[in-house]
Amino acid sequence: MQESKGHLGICSKILIFGKLKAESIPAPDLFIHITAMKKTPLTLLLLICTLVVVNGQSRLEGVWKGVITQGGLESAEQLPFELYLQKEGGKLVGRSYITLKNKERVEMEVQGTLYGDLSIYLRDTDYVPVPGKEDEKPSYTRKYQLLYLPSIWDTKMEGFWQEITPHDFSEKRKLGRIKLKKMKDPTKA
Secondary structure: OOOOOOOHHHHOEEEEOOOHHHHHHOHHHHHHHHHHHHHHHHHHHHHHHHHHHHHHOOOOOOEEEEEEOOOOOOOOOOOEEEEEEEOOOOOOEEOOOEEEOOOOOEEEEEEEEEEEEEEEEEEEEEOOOOOOOOOOOOOEEEEEEEEEEEOOOOEEEEEEEEEEOOOOOOOOOOOEEEEEEEEOOOOOO
């Protein structure tokens, strides 16, 4: 066996996939073959990333459970919080459920937008009254700024809520944090 001179001489001793010796491939074809092998993993990686993002966006819809804090951003006072979301066109719509200390649930219709950076803006749009308590509306409505964090293991949303008031920077404005986890869809087991 005679080794070629120059930078391709090194390639004559390389095994490709452990079987094919480089000297069995003509020098120009060897370069093309090695270049194609380098592009394949990158193409595969891009395809997988695209599928994860597309799948992640479809997982945004459904039931989310977690906690909402009240009493300020540093408050440890937590209440159970649920959010149901679905897409309608370019918008997100759904319902929020807060379970109060007295075990009553406050249900609100929500509407908002998912942005390209996976941030979400939602706001309460309508109160859904409990039968027999139609006149007992909440004393305020909320808007939510959330970050959607898709994952193959533990998809979650985290962010903040604020009372909707005419005075955005009022010190009396109610606000808190939200932490939610995506619940598995029992119909897709």
